Amino acid sequence: MLFSSMTFIGIFLPAVCIVYFFAKQSVRNYILLIASFIFYAWGGIDYLAIMILTIAVNYFGAILLDKYRNAKKIILFIAVLVNLSFLIYFKYFNFLIENINSIFSADISFIKVVMPIGISFYTFQAMSYLIDIYREEVPAQKDIYKLSLYISLFPQLVAGPIVKYHDVNKEIDVRTVNFEKVSYGIKRFIFGLAKKVLIANTLGAVADKIFSQPVEQFGALTSWIGAVAYSLQLYYDFSGYSDMAIGLGMMFGFRFMENFNYPYISKSITEFWRRWHISLSTWFKEYLYIPLGGNRKSSIRTYVNLLTVFFVTVCGMEPAGVLWYGDSGMVFL
Numbered sequence: 001m002l003f004s005s006m007t008f009i010g011i012f013l014p015a016v017c018i019v020y021f022f023a024k025q026s027v028r029n030y031i032l033l034i035a036s037f038i039f040y041a042w043g044g045i046d047y048l049a050i051m052i053l054t055i056a057v058n059y060f061g062a063i064l065l066d067k068y069r070n071a072k073k074i075i076l077f078i079a080v081l082v083n084l085s086f087l088i089y090f091k092y093f094n095f096l097i098e099n100i101n102s103i104f105s106a107d108i109s110f111i112k113v114v115m116p117i118g119i120s121f122y123t124f125q126a127m128s129y130l131i132d133i134y135r136e137e138v139p140a141q142k143d144i145y146k147l148s149l150y151i152s153l154f155p156q157l158v159a160g161p162i163v164k165y166h167d168v169n170k171e172i173d174v175r176t177v178n179f180e181k182v183s184y185g186i187k188r189f190i191f192g193l194a195k196k197v198l199i200a201n202t203l204g205a206v207a208d209k210i211f212s213q214p215v216e217q218f219g220a221l222t223s224w225i226g227a228v229a230y231s232l233q234l235y236y237d238f239s240g241y242s243d244m245a246i247g248l249g250m251m252f253g254f255r256f257m258e259n260f261n262y263p264y265i266s267k268s269i270t271e272f273w274r275r276w277h278i279s280l281s282t283w284f285k286e287y288l289y290i291p292l293g294g295n296r297k298s299s300i301r302t303y304v305n306l307l308t309v310f311f312v313t314v315c316g317m318e319p320a321g322v323l324w325y326g327d328s329g330m331v332f333l
Contacts, residue, residue: 001042003158003189003244004196012039013248020252021177029149029172032252039154040118047116050086055148057082058126059141062133066140076134080127087123090115118157124283126151129165131287138166146172155248159241161259161279164286168254175253185251192243200237203229235264238277257282284309 001008016035023031041048061079065072094112101108129150132138141147150172156163210218210226218226242259249256259279266272273281292305 033149036152036154062140065133156245177253185247188247192240195236195240203233
């Protein structure tokens with residue numbers, strides 16, 4: 001279910017808002033959790049089981065981390081490995097078997113695996129929760145329903161921004177919803193929807209028409225128009241979804257971090273990285289780059305750390321399924 005679809009705008013969102021706003025504070029988390037499960041199951045109920053299994057692994061992993069501090073390194077390693085195994089299997093199983101068949105002229109028959117929508121985002125969020133517990137920044141969440149809400153919360157489930165547990169754990173417990181937050185959330189959602197539907201989809205049609213032509217028919221002007229149209233489509237599509245997610249979160253009392261900061265005005269690759277998909281870059285900086293040593297070691301070690309982060313980013317978000325493209329538009333998975 002896409003945020004820009006009539007099903008979401010005309011049925012799902014109004015129904016959730018009506019039930020949520022008129023419900024008591026004590027049951028609002030349960031309403032959002034049920035809504036999030038319905039939202040995720042809409043695209044394929046089979047994969048809801050994978051998400052629930054991920055929730056269970058991280059819930060019990062965090063409980064063990066909190067209880068057995070002397071063995072916390074091995075517990076964290078196993079829990080993170082299980083999380084990554086889900087991600088690697090769904091993203092690279094088809095790729096691995098197809099290459100084995102191609103390289104070794106084998107004929108291994110297999111059922112193609114379809115990657116669950118949003119698995120990269122909720123896997124990274126789940127791992128940030130475990131690492132926060134490991135670092136003793138936050139206590140383990142004893143209420144499995146609250147942890148389930150954190151991992152499955154539908155506003156940021158499909159395309160981010162990636163929400164770190166220590167940023168929203170207090171809002172999961174207690175948050176306020178008032179007129180100012182709801183009105184801002186609605187405005188932000190409409191703004192993002194306009195970027196997605198009016199700008200990104202229009203530019204996408206231009207790019208599709210150009211790139212569907214044979215390469216030998218490309219002139220310099222046509223190539224530049226296609227490249228610019230695709231670049232702007234990519235930005236307005238992704239940032240539009242982030243705006244919609246931030247707006248939806250605010251409507252329900254959650255404050256998500258900004259995800260884009262005018263990346264195309266960047267003067268360097270480094271600046272572009274800091275401005276594009278900010279939640280992803282800060283996640284890798286906080287949970288991978290700095291723990292590896294960052295730039296505090298030698299120059300060679302710094303370059304190794306940068307290459308490691310780059311490699312893991314590509315493997316985690318690309319190439320298998322980073323773009324899902326359909327009639328309704330493009331979504332980053």
